[in-house]
Amino acid sequence: xxxxxxxxxxxxxxxxxxxxxxxxxxxxxxxxxxxxxxxxxxxxxxxxxxxxxxxxxxxxxxxxxxxxxxxxxxxxxxxxxxxxxxxxxxxxxxxxxxxxxxxxxxxxxxxxxxxxxxxxxxxxxxxxxxxxxxxxxxxxxxxxxxxxxxxxxxxxxxxxxxxxxxxxxxxxxxxxxxxxxxxxxxxxxxxxxxxxxxxxxxxxxxxxxxxxxxxxxxxxxxxxxxxxxxxxxxxxxxxxxxxxxxxxxxxxxxxxxxxxxxxxxxxxxxxxxxxxxx
Amino acid sequence: xxxxxxxxxxxxxxxxxxxxxxxxxxxxxxxxxxxxxxxxxxxxxxxxxxxxxxxxxxxxxxxxxxxxxxxxxxxxxxxxxxxxxxxxxxxxxxxxxxxxxxxxxxxxxxxxxxxxxxxxxxxxxxxxxxxxxxxxxxxxxxxxxxxxxxxxxxxxxxxxxxxxxxxxxxxxxxxxxxxxxxxxxxxxxxxxxxxxxxxxxxxxxxxxxxxxxxxxxxxxxxxxxxxxxxxxxxxxxxxxxxxxxxxxxxxxxxxxxxxx
Ligand SMILES: Nc1ncnc2c1ncn2[C@@H]1O[C@H](COP(=O)(O)OP(=O)(O)O)[C@@H](O)[C@H]1O
Ligand SMILES: [Mg+2]
Numbered sequence: 001x002x003x004x005x006x007x008x009x010x011x012x013x014x015x016x017x018x019x020x021x022x023x024x025x026x027x028x029x030x031x032x033x034x035x036x037x038x039x040x041x042x043x044x045x046x047x048x049x050x051x052x053x054x055x056x057x058x059x060x061x062x063x064x065x066x067x068x069x070x071x072x073x074x075x076x077x078x079x080x081x082x083x084x085x086x087x088x089x090x091x092x093x094x095x096x097x098x099x100x101x102x103x104x105x106x107x108x109x110x111x112x113x114x115x116x117x118x119x120x121x122x123x124x125x126x127x128x129x130x131x132x133x134x135x136x137x138x139x140x141x142x143x144x145x146x147x148x149x150x151x152x153x154x155x156x157x158x159x160x161x162x163x164x165x166x167x168x169x170x171x172x173x174x175x176x177x178x179x180x181x182x183x184x185x186x187x188x189x190x191x192x193x194x195x196x197x198x199x200x201x202x203x204x205x206x207x208x209x210x211x212x213x214x215x216x217x218x219x220x221x222x223x224x225x226x227x228x229x230x231x232x233x234x235x236x237x238x239x240x241x242x243x244x245x246x247x248x249x250x251x252x253x254x255x256x257x258x259x260x261x262x263x264x265x266x267x268x269x270x271x272x273x274x275x276x277x278x
Numbered sequence: 279x280x281x282x283x284x285x286x287x288x289x290x291x292x293x294x295x296x297x298x299x300x301x302x303x304x305x306x307x308x309x310x311x312x313x314x315x316x317x318x319x320x321x322x323x324x325x326x327x328x329x330x331x332x333x334x335x336x337x338x339x340x341x342x343x344x345x346x347x348x349x350x351x352x353x354x355x356x357x358x359x360x361x362x363x364x365x366x367x368x369x370x371x372x373x374x375x376x377x378x379x380x381x382x383x384x385x386x387x388x389x390x391x392x393x394x395x396x397x398x399x400x401x402x403x404x405x406x407x408x409x410x411x412x413x414x415x416x417x418x419x420x421x422x423x424x425x426x427x428x429x430x431x432x433x434x435x436x437x438x439x440x441x442x443x444x445x446x447x448x449x450x451x452x453x454x455x456x457x458x459x460x461x462x463x464x465x466x467x468x469x470x471x472x473x474x475x476x477x478x479x480x481x482x483x484x485x486x487x488x489x490x491x492x493x494x495x496x497x498x499x500x501x502x503x504x505x506x507x508x509x510x511x512x513x514x515x516x517x518x519x520x521x522x523x524x525x526x527x528x529x530x531x532x533x534x535x536x537x538x
Contacts, residue, residue, distance in 0.1 A: 078491075097431035116502060
């Protein structure tokens with residue numbers, strides 16, 4: 001369980017709070033999407049949940065942030081590393097640079113956790129297969145495409161089996177097939193290991209299809225929090241510069257054009273759209 | 279393996295040696311390079327010890343190629359400088375007031391041969407040892423993890439750095455900045471190149487530090503390794519032998535000085 005109480009965060013040497021008065025509870029095993037316009041605070045929330053803000057970025061915090069019984073604000077990154085995994089945006093810079101193959105790159109975090117080599121072998125092979133990376137296992141991580149690097153970065157954190165995975169736009173360089181794969185793998189983690197997943201993304205359709213819950217950030221505030229079907233269909237997302245899923249936008253246009261009854265709830269997934277337009 | 283390391287993958291006995299054994303061998307080579315009295319001994323060491331080892335490691339061709347291309351400029355410049363300026367009576371050639379002497383040439387060649395033995399030892403290690411294996415061997419013996427990490431990343435990141443410089447250069451050429459002109463102007467053109475390069479690198483360093491944190495690099499406690507380096511009682515003995523030989527050589531060379 002992750003608990004935030006009136007949590008706020010300010011980067012060093014800045015006036016404005018990047019996150020303000022955020023209160024929420026995320027139970028174990030939940031798949032939570034985070035949406036918001038550029039600059040809304042998605043990345044900052046990811047850093048906060050994983051301890052990088054303030055332990056890496058420094059800066060000021062207010063309120064409280066707990067992971068189970070652990071006070072994240074009082075812990076060190078070294079202590080948190082096994083508990084919370086962070087995948088951030090730029091995949092290239094997530095390659096450690098200290099290892100020569102994708103297999104070894106994924107093993108790197110496990111070596112740092114001090115796991116026995118046999119366990120490392122097992123976990124790495126598992127993750128490679130699951131992430132569709134087995135064929136790239138012996139390649140240099142630097143010789144991969146951006147999308148492949150992105151999948152390696154995610155796999156490297158997944159292999160560490162943290163109880164909370166935080167991902168900041170982890171599929172920005174992936175095609176729809178790759179994106180589905182990542183979402184499906186994360187979904188499986190929440191179900192099989194009751195891992196908690198927090199994922200910031202602009203890909204609303206995918207969030208709608210896989211998440212249990214969606215948080216909406218606007219200028220550092222948590223302005224909406226609920227089920228995807230309800231949150232993502234809300235017209236107010238337009239005001240926040242987030243837009244809507246393509247299904248929602250088409251359906252709303254159809255309603256406004258009088259093609260469909262205004263009573264029907266707007267769809268956020270393909271299946272719902274099928275129902276809506278029937 | 280995209281890295282600016284010299285390592286060449288081969289299936290050989292030399293490759294299979296523990297990195298510390300090869301490091302001890304390098305130690306002996308360095309001592310040989312500076313302790314052997316004259317050029318005949320140096321060339322003998324190179325021909326009878328280093329070359330056969332390179333052949334055993336199946337890296338004779340790259341060993342010769344790298345060795346030759348690195349040592350050649352030294353041979354030429356040392357021979358010239360020493361030949362003209364080291365003095366001696368046997369003039370081989372006179373150019374005005376300057377004499378190129380046999381003694382000077384020999385002195386230049388001897389220094390070159392010393393370099394050759396030292397370089398040969400280094401090449402044997404570098405060509406036959408994966409950098410990560412070497413660093414693992416050293417961190418297992420107490421080298422700080424962070425230092426080992428920096429060396430390894432530097433080796434891998436450096437080619438990326440060159441790529442990026444090339445990309446920026448091309449972008450600037452596309453924008454009409456001349457980049458293919460004479461040296462002086464090129465130096466001036468470096469200035470706009472350096473800005474973006476440094477800026478990008480600072481962001482990189484920060485993000486890469488984050489990436490390391492995310493991978494538990496700074497976690498306190500014992501780390502493990504997927505790689506296991508093969509060592510044996512024989513190699514421990516061999517290392518001890520190599521180091522004792524190096525020590526003996528040093529003593530043998532220093533003894534006359536101490537007596538005097
Ligand atoms: N390293 C930083 N230093 C100072 N301010 C920052 C830093 N990173 C982000 N910010 C500011 O924090 C706010 C939230 O940014 P961010 O979390 O990156 O938003 P998002 O990921 O939703 O685009 C923005 O106003 C941004 O300018
Ligand atoms: Mg962001």
